[in-house]
Every structure is written in structure tokens, then in C-alpha cells.
Amino acid sequence: MFELRDRDGLARIGRLQTEHGILETPALLPVVHPDPRRGPIRPSELAREWGVNALITSSYILSRSPEVRRECEEKGIHRALDFPGIIMTDSGAFQQHAFGRVEVSPREILELQNRIGSDIATVLDDFVEPDADRTRARAGAQITETRTQEARRLRPQGLLAAPVQGGRYEDLRREAARSASSLGDIVAVGGIVPLFEKYRFASLARILRAVRQGLAPEHPVHLFGLGHPMVFAWGALFGGDLFDSALYSKFAQRGALVFPEGTLPLESVREDFCPCRLCERTPLTAISTLPAPERETHIARHNLLQSLAEVRRVRQAIREGTLWELAERRALGHPALREGLRETLADVGIFLEAEPWSRRTLRLQLPESWGRPAIVRWRQRLEEYRASFSLRRSWPGGSLDPAKLARGPPPELPGSGEVLWEVPTPLGPVPVELSQVYPGGSLLAPDDDFGVEEEGSDREDPASHARMEEIPGPDPERLAAWTRRHVRGLLRWCWGTDAMALAEAPDLKVRRTRSSGRLRDIARGPEVLFHVGNDGLPRPTLRGGQELWSRLPKPRGRVVASEEAVPFVLAGQSLFSRHVRTADPNLHPGDPVLLVDQADLYLGVGQGILSGPEMGRFLRGVAVRVTAHIPPP
Numbered sequence: 001m002f003e004l005r006d007r008d009g010l011a012r013i014g015r016l017q018t019e020h021g022i023l024e025t026p027a028l029l030p031v032v033h034p035d036p037r038r039g040p041i042r043p044s045e046l047a048r049e050w051g052v053n054a055l056i057t058s059s060y061i062l063s064r065s066p067e068v069r070r071e072c073e074e075k076g077i078h079r080a081l082d083f084p085g086i087i088m089t090d091s092g093a094f095q096q097h098a099f100g101r102v103e104v105s106p107r108e109i110l111e112l113q114n115r116i117g118s119d120i121a122t123v124l125d126d127f128v129e130p131d132a133d134r135t136r137a138r139a140g141a142q143i144t145e146t147r148t149q150e151a152r153r154l155r156p157q158g159l160l161a162a163p164v165q166g167g168r169y170e171d172l173r174r175e176a177a178r179s180a181s182s183l184g185d186i187v188a189v190g191g192i193v194p195l196f197e198k199y200r201f202a203s204l205a206r207i208l209r210a211v212r213q214g215l216a217p218e219h220p221v222h223l224f225g226l227g228h229p230m231v232f233a234w235g236a237l238f239g240g241d242l243f244d245s246a247l248y249s250k251f252a253q254r255g256a257l258v259f260p261e262g263t264l265p266l267e268s269v270r271e272d273f274c275p276c277r278l279c280e281r282t283p284l285t286a287i288s289t290l291p292a293p294e295r296e297t298h299i300a301r302h303n304l305l306q307s308l309a310e311v312r313r314v315r316q317a318i319r320e321g322t323l324w325e326l327a328e329r330r331a332l333g334h335p336a337l338r339e340g341l342r343e344t345l346a347d348v349g350i351f352l353e354a355e356p357w358s359r360r361t362l363r364l365q366l367p368e369s370w371g372r373p374a375i376v377r378w379r380q381r382l383e384e385y386r387a388s389f390s391l392r393r394s395w396p397g398g399s400l401d402p403a404k405l406a407r408g409p410p411p412e413l414p415g416s417g418e419v420l421w422e423v424p425t426p427l428g429p430v431p432v433e434l435s436q437v438y439p440g441g442s443l444l445a446p447d448d449d450f451g452v453e454e455e456g457s458d459r460e461d462p463a464s465h466a467r468m469e470e471i472p473g474p475d476p477e478r479l480a481a482w483t484r485r486h487v488r489g490l491l492r493w494c495w496g497t498d499a500m501a502l503a504e505a506p507d508l509k510v511r512r513t514r515s516s517g518r519l520r521d522i523a524r525g526p527e528v529l530f531h532v533g534n535d536g537l538p539r540p541t542l543r544g545g546q547e548l549w550s551r552l553p554k555p556r557g558r559v560v561a562s563e564e565a566v567p568f569v570l571a572g573q574s575l576f577s578r579h580v581r582t583a584d585p586n587l588h589p590g591d592p593v594l595l596v597d598q599a600d601l602y603l604g605v606g607q608g609i610l611s612g613p614e615m616g617r618f619l620r621g622v623a624v625r626v627t628a629h630i631p632p633p
Helices: 043-050 059-063 066-075 077-081 093-099 106-115 134-154 170-183 193-197 201-214 229-237 247-253 277-281 292-320 323-331 335-346 367-371 373-386 402-407 463-469 476-495 497-504 542-551 563-570
Strands: 002-008 011-018 021-025 027-032 054-058 086-090 120-122 159-164 186-189 221-223 242-245 256-259 262-265 391-394 419-423 508-512 519-524 527-532 538-540 558-561 580-583 592-596 602-608 622-629
Touching: 002 292, 011 292, 021 027, 027 043, 027 292, 043 292, 054 059, 059 066, 059 086, 059 106, 066 077, 066 106, 077 086, 093 193, 106 120, 106 134, 134 159, 134 170, 159 170, 170 186, 170 201, 186 201, 193 201, 201 229, 201 335, 229 256, 229 292, 229 323, 229 335, 242 292, 247 256, 247 292, 256 292, 277 292, 292 323, 323 335, 323 367, 335 367, 367 373, 373 476, 476 497, 476 508, 476 519, 476 538, 497 542, 527 542, 538 542, 538 592, 542 592, 542 602, 542 622, 558 563, 558 602, 563 602, 563 622, 580 622, 592 622
Parallel strands: 027 054, 027 242, 054 086, 086 120, 120 159, 159 186, 186 221, 221 242, 391 419, 558 592
Antiparallel strands: 002 011, 011 021, 256 262, 508 519, 519 527, 527 538, 558 580, 592 602, 602 622
16 A cells, blocks of 8 residues: 655655555645635646646535535545545544534544545544643543544545544654554544644654654654645654645635745735746736735645645655755744754654665754764764774874875774774764764765864873874785774674674775775675775675675574565565565664575675565565575576
């Protein structure tokens, strides 16, 4: 039903399979009135001229309109709306929030959604206001769970959106998310519209963080009511896959233009700064001259165009690995959203399991950037790496130029296996052998370090500076010693101490680029064991993977393929999630993996798409892309 295709941390590019087509996520579902004659943009126009293949409408409003209800029940919702794509129906929870009650039972509204042929039906949850007390919040979550259990029985085949309630109480939200994941096909985070409307993004961040802890990763996540383009990137950081928006139309009614950077009242517009296709025909400064009905329709179209474009921008950022940077730029659009970003980074534990092996670059744009999961994970791993050394000393050269490191490596002094030589970087002191490893090797940051103090060492020996300055230029023996130290450090960083013995082979060879001095290949004799990318990280060849497999204890680095999948792996085809039997729980997305069969026989190497705990949970899609494999028998 849901397939993960690409990702950046918790954010993912997915494919949601429905009876009326495939929806690529993250996606925005415009809210339309169940009477297609009402609203600024007809559903048929959304499909024909805007390329929208999914929308959402209210089955509750439909149920209160006898003529519209009769037409939808006779023709089906798709013909009644004249919309060929995917239709999701809401159940009336928002009306409960707005008016205090709804005049329909949960069973009636679910059965109505079944009759009209909704692709995604939604349970009528018990809406809990954010400031409700704990007793009310617990009751709302329990009522919603009971209704979802009944809805699942009433809808055994179609897709079901299971709401998550629980108010502002994080433990209740976690429990509700676990329940919704076990019952629904789509997990819908409800009760958050009031927080969004009042710009309480810090409170919303705490709720989303709690919900994330209880979610099953194989389900798409709908963030109900987060409809402004400035929040799409931020919502996607938490793994939000679906957004819905009536805001494009509501803001048009009051003459407000929405942009990814914020909202602008029409009366304040003095310049034609928008380059979108609508503004090419009718510039911003000319909108106010339109007749009132035409003006409202034009603004609604403009707002929807901006929203749809921002979702595409979010998808592009996920593919590039730059979603955190996009979210930071959007957070500058409103102080409350920036406060929400700060709260997001106050506890990044939920993001670390999905934090990728590396990215192309890491751009630090704000003081908050220093709290990103990539840097938190780096520092945690760095402390583990340092723990195996008894001394830390500063290398006085201080240069991160890899060519200089190749020509003038630090000396191998007596007892140097216990000494960790470090160079200063914007991330603080870093072991010299790891100075070109992501994120340090691909870091782009202003000269100003935003006031972050460099991490010092209370075990540094100041006399080491003078001794190193007295040492003459490199000789072959010292260069060979540095090469082994460099390779040893990279193998330890990626696979632990069990892999370090590979660096002690007497015929160890490396290849560095002539211009930059960067390490490119690690070989033993004529056989290349690892290719080293621009991120400074080694990736095993078929032979390198075999060497790791022989040294790493199970289940380290391994993904176990089912018996029926082995022939496909040996043919170089990707390993699908449903054919993963077990996987190293410490694997992160993008990690190199060792592919083995159920008897732990080596099959080849690949790149993980899912994290170790996610593998085997998705029923559709690829878990590992095979990069090299043993020839089939």
C-alpha cells in the first residue's frame, strides 16, 4: 500500500497505492466542497489544469446536504465531483471543534464513506482541544481508539485513516499513535488545528515528537489542517507525508496572499515581485482592481499555486538531502515557527535512527543549525571513537587541506596507537584521520561560528606543539605509517575495531587524487577493497565486503535475505523489504550493508534505503540496492 522511494531522515518520498491511482508523497490534498459548484476552483479544473491527482472533501458536510448526498450515493463521489483522481473524505471532527458537536454517529459516517466510494475514509474521532485537562484528553483518545476498531471492521478492504488524539499530553499521544498504527492504513494526527491557527508551533513540535515515537514506519502520516506553505518543510521533517489545505480559499475570502515565507495582505502589495504563471498574466498590483468575486477566485488560485509549488520544493529538498536547510529558511518567516524549530531540536532523539550515512553537503545557516541530528550524531560517535585512546593532542598545523595531510602527515611517535591527534574545525577538535569525513569534510558554514565554543581537551600536552614543529618533511616510512593510521581510523569509524585488521595487511595500498590529495581507493595488492567518496567514507567493493563479513560478528552490518530472494540478489537485483528476514538494528539509511542468506553465507554488498529496524516492515519497496554480488552458481 505504501512504498518508500527516497528519504532525508524521517522525511520520505513515498508512493501510496489506491484504487484511483498512485499518490507521490509528500503531497498536498486541496480541500473542496462536496458540491462541486461551490468553491473557487472546481475539482475538474484541479485535475485538468493543475495536475492535482488527490483531494479531500467532507463526508459530514455531504451528509447534511440531502441533494448532494443523494447524487454521491447514486453516482459515487468521483463522478459526482467530476474528479478522476484520489479522493479522501474527512468525517466531521473539524466541525466538532468548530461547533462543539456533530449530528451523526461514527458508524453512519463511516458507512456513508464506504457507499460513496471514498479512496481513503476517515474515522470520526473525538476531537480533543489542546488545552483540555488530562481526564478529557485520555477519554478522547480512548473513544477514538474504540471508534477506530469498529471502523476497521466496517471497512476491511478500503484504506482507512486512523486519527491520533490525546491533547497536549505526550504519553497519551504516543499510546494513541501505536494504536492507530495497528488499526489504520494511514495515521492521521488530529486535534492540532487550534495550535496551528494560534501559531503555537513549539507545543505542536512536542506533540509531533511524541506521536513520532509511537508510529509504525510503514504507514503514511497525515498532518490534519497544516495547510500553510511555510510549514510544509517543517512538517515533513517529522515524517509528515500528507497535508490538507482549505486555507488557500479561506485566506482568499479575506484578501490574503500566502507565500512560503508567510502571508501578505493584498492592500499592502506595492510591487510585482511574484514570478508565478498567474502573476505573469495578472500582476500582484492589478489584483485589487478585479471585481470582488473574480478577485477572490484569483487569490485562491494564487494561494493554491504557491502551496503546490512548495510541496514540490519539499520533495526536491528530500531528494537532495537539504530538507533541514529548507525548513530553517522557512522558520525565518515567522518568530513562532522559529521557536517551533528550536523545540524540534531540543530533543532530536527521534531523528537519529533515520539520520543518513552522509549528505552531499551540510550547510549551517542559523545558530540552531548546530543542533541538527547530523551534528548530534557526529558528536555522539566521536565520543565513542575517542574512548579507545588514552591521550588527545592537537596537531599544530591545523590545516584541513587533504593535499597537505598527504604530503605532511602527523608523526607516528612511540606509543602513538594511544594518542589521538586532532585538528581544529568548525565542529570543534576532530581526529586528523577523520577531518575529511562527513559532516566535517562537506561542511559549509560562515566564518562566524555563532558563538559556539570549540570543544577542548583537558588531556592535551602543550609540549607536543614544539616537538612536531621540529620534525622534518615526510619520508616513505612515515607516509606509510600515516596511511595505515588513516585507513585504520576510517575502518574503525565505520565498522568498529573488528575491521581495523584490514589496515595491517603488508600489501596495503591507497590511491589519492593528485590535485587534492583526497583518499580515493583502499586496496590490498591488486584488489580494491573500498572506494572512498567525496564524503570521506569508504564503501566496500565485493571483495571488501567479503573481508568485512569474515571479521564482523553477527549481526554487525548484515541484512539477511529470505531463501526465495537469494537468486535475485545473486542476479544483482534489489532486495525488497518483504524479503528481509533480519537486519542489524544499528544500520542507518544509506549505510553500506553486507547481504547474507539465512545461513550467513555472503551474497554481496549494497546500500540500505531503510534503517535496520524498518527493514521487513514495509510490504512494498526496496530495502537494499545491490551494488556488487557473488556470481550466481
